[in-house]
Amino acid sequence: MSCLMILSCAPYGSRSAKESLDVALVLAAFEQQPAILFLNEGVLQLLPASKCPATHKHIGKIISALSMYDINELWIEQESLDQFGLTKEDLSQPVNVISRAKVSELCSQYDQHMVF
């Protein structure tokens, strides 16, 4: 059963981003490594956060742990990157860039989708 997680929450400001990544790590612990597609504000989770406010959990640390959990299939939407004036090179992880037009095709390759 293949799973695609679609994350569109900004990294800080609410607990949503952390809670969605928690689900990804637990799925991996159960040997169901999900693929992850970052959309909209979700792309900001991939910025290398050199400074994280002490009041928040460092999302960057969880993101960098994904590969240790064998979660290696990371996708990011080109239009979402454009929206924030970012390029692939600005991100902390190697990711596959996909255009908005191809997103539904990507989704159709997975049995299950979890949208956060």
Next chain:
Amino acid sequence: MAGFLYMSDLIKPPALHSSHTSLTYTVIVRCGPHQQGQSLSAFEFTKELLVQGHQVLRVFFYQQGVHLSSSLRVMPQDELDLTALWQQLSLDYDLELGVCIAVALQSGIVDQQECRRYELSAVNLAPQFTLMGLGQLASASVESDRLVSFGG
């Protein structure tokens, strides 16, 4: 919006075959009592699955959804009490209602065991709901034909 788009993709196949095939579902409820429309959709969808003879392995309450498992919310008389609706559905169909234990504890929702463990002053997890770890969501998802999430 994206969520709805992808969710409709998920719903399409069973709708086509609903008269022939019974499928196994896991439902994730991420919206709370304050997002009434979404929370009601989650309930109505789950109820309809059961009415149509599908199997719902587990409903998993996560994020804001955990607040639906509190027995201490008092609703105005002319408004829907979603907690009571879920409880009745659980009784009618022997439906498992799982609540993420980590989020529940952070939201002030505890059962007898956690109340004792953390020496808290009250128990407020509503009957029919069970606290469980995210692992129970992972194991339900692997056994389900369809995984549908509400909220966000």
